[in-house]
Structures are given as C-alpha cells and as structure tokens.
Amino acid sequence: MTYGPEKVSEKGHYINVWKRVGNVWKLYANMWTVQNPPTG
Numbered sequence: 001m002t003y004g005p006e007k008v009s010e011k012g013h014y015i016n017v018w019k020r021v022g023n024v025w026k027l028y029a030n031m032w033t034v035q036n037p038p039t040g
Contacts, residue, residue, distance in 0.1 A: 010034045
C-alpha cells in the first residue's frame with residue numbers, strides 16, 4: 001500500500017468485515033498488520 005504525501009510504502013495483510021444493514025453492505029470492521037523488516 002502506498003499513501004500520504006511522502007509516498008510511504010508498506011507490505012502486509014488485511015481483513016475487512018462487512019455487515020448487511022437492510023439491503024446495503026457496510027464496512028463493519030477492519031484489521032491489518034505490517035510486515036516491514038526489523039530496523040536497527
């Protein structure tokens with residue numbers, strides 16, 4: 001994923017949980033992890 005004015009890139013995993021409200025699907029929750037190599 002790349003975002004922000006500094007063009008930061010991150011690699012990782014994500015999951016989105018959708019919930020049906022009436023006849024519409026809405027984003028209910030999301031989680032992510034970043035898999036950058038250790039620094040230092």
